Amino acid sequence: MVNKTEKIPGKPLCVAGFRIFRGALVPRAQSRVLGDILQVIEQAPLFSPMTPYGRKMSVRMTSAGRLGWYSDRSGYRYVDRHPSGTSWPSIPDSVLEIWQVFLPDAPQPESCLVNYYGEGARMGLHQDRDEGDFSFPVLSVSLGDDALFRMGGTARRGKTSSIWLKSGDVVVIGGAARLAYHGIDRIRSGSSSLVPGGGRVNLTLRVVR
Template sequence: MSNHSLFAPDALPNPALSAADQQLGEGAWVLREYASAHVDPILEALGQIRRHSPFRHMITPGGYTMSVGLTCCGLVGWTADRKGYRYADIDPETGQPWPPMPDVFLALAQAAARRCGYDGFEPDSCLINRYVPGARLSLHQDKDETDFSAPIVSVSLGMPALFQFGGHKRSDRPEKIPLFHGDVVVWGGPDRLRYHGVLPLKDNPHPLLGSNRINLTFRKTR
């Protein structure tokens, strides 16, 4: 059985949005524990990605070292350095193409998007962030892509985090949403360019991943 069939519409226990899901905006939802049943194949695939393209702490254009560790998979990967933020076909750390996106990653991202009304989502990149206690991600917009019609799909694994979901201006006061192991956040349409981030993580070890949080963020870049 292919990984794609794991997430076929008739295989999902709740193909439509359920009472457990939380709507954040007109085009944004939290799907609680949506990825929980498929954590083992996700982590197995992640192990292979890490061996090919290890986590690293990138430098921002302003010269700051990011507190989260990053790697990527897919046709392109997101990178940052003193020259700016961009997508690249080649991993600058290894000089090789990024690892291909595993079937289980793609199937999960497409099923989550479809559940929120975004049919036909075809992500070509998955940014993988690793958080340890104290790591954070400041408020930002995902705007390095050329196609804003596709949603963002974000999967949380490991330690809980406080996700900030703001407005279309940096000054807009963000809502703080607790995210737990297996939760998936999907935002697109009128919410696609809303500011978002993650507050500094507290050390609340997870039984499976210890003092780590892994976040998979799926995007259609072009």
């Protein structure tokens, strides 16, 4: 069991409306969540989607929950099946607990996107706008290697700023930041030993509707 106090740090660091909770999960909580996510990956193996422009994404991903994020030549969307045809595994309780602590007044998340960043993986600047409802924040959990997180505004060409996210950090992307551009520029390979085989696992929890 993860202690609630373990997940509540001091004041969040706020960058461009992104609320960053440094060290929200203590190492023991990180291990528990990662263990649960490795089980999700066993049931629903990681895959690298194709962008609508025909490029293979460097990030490998899968999902848990009713809906999972997917991309191919037809575009970005949420689907109710893994590419293998099976339903997505349910979202682990350890993960739902984090949502509950940070967003007690929000409905339960319907999607937990699991992104795995190996050495050299990146994710370009983008908006999370494939959901049908933007009323609720997106919650991100970082596990494993450090990642250079880039944040902008709602305009594609606006100013951006970056911060290194570390294992155990939680980012709440809501309010003014809900439709703000963001991405991962670089992974500091080998900076954490949490993930077996190395790399970074990022979880993004969302109300999709």
